[in-house]
Amino acid sequence: MHQPGGPSQARPLPAQEREPLRNEKTTEEIARGIRARVFEHTIRNNGGYLSQACSAAEQLAFLYNEGLNLGPSTMPMVPPPFGGVPSADNPDYVTGAGYNGPFDAVHDRLFIAPAHYALVAYACLIEVGRMAPEGLGMFNRDGSSVEMIGAEHSPGMEVHNGTLGIGLSTAAGLAWGRKRMGHSGQVCVFMSDGEVQEGQTWEAVQAAAHHGIDNLWAIMDVNRQQCDGAMDEVMTVGDIATKFRDFGAVVAECDAHDLKAMRAARATPHPGRPLIVLAHSRPTQGMESLMSRFPRLHYVRFKSEEERARMNIEIAAELGVAPVALEAH
Structure with missing residues (x-):
């Protein structure tokens, strides 16, 4: 189904099958839950985008729990399997945007530009009651829509942003159309x-x-890390706040782990211009044991069973959760 002013979205479920909005947890609790879920997944699967949960948990928790006006999910709690790519021969194709609510004139729309943050986004969807925990068990499985690098059919994703840099352009086009x-x-x-x-x-x-x-507004996870290590070692980007202002945006900056500061940054007036919130984060927030791997933090895969066991105990203690029970081999 195509909605005016937007790409195809999931067909709304009948009213009796929809899950209501659940904002029973505080944003702080959701952020802690995101880190705990991504930690457990990473330990069990001997790999995962763990550092992204450290840096971005508060940002995604803020967006889903209070920063955005999102309607109830229109998708089933357990994600459906991959339904093929959009084409004339696949008229029932849907995106994963339905997990963020319906397409209508009053609700906000969310684009998750860095597709490799998908694991963190899925954990957030579970914490806010938009996806069942079973969905994470489908992660990166053949035939699953719960992809490692989120695609347009993945939960919470509206378009494919696997190529970094295209998310803001796509959102700007949609915002321009919605404004008109x-x-x-x-x-x-x-x-x-x-x-x-x-x-x-x-x-x-x-x-x-x-x-x-x-x-249009954006919140950017400024963790100074990328696939090949620290950003300044790959390509120095300089003062990005000044650059954004020079290109015409209103810029607000905050500590990415201070929700009070994040709320104030979001409230910055920006008439006639887009707002960019630079959320300065730490790639080991809540899991300081990861500093032993610095600056190789983009994707955490343990080098040995000994390291995995040690990290399991150390990080669990930092998060205040029990170590993950692993099957003996």
């Missing part, structure tokens, strides 16, 4: 700071400022 249609809903992008190494990011900001797209 008189929609009150905002468009938000969750980004990573590695995207500032891509020229398309700056083109998107410049275009959004030129066209007065002020129903």
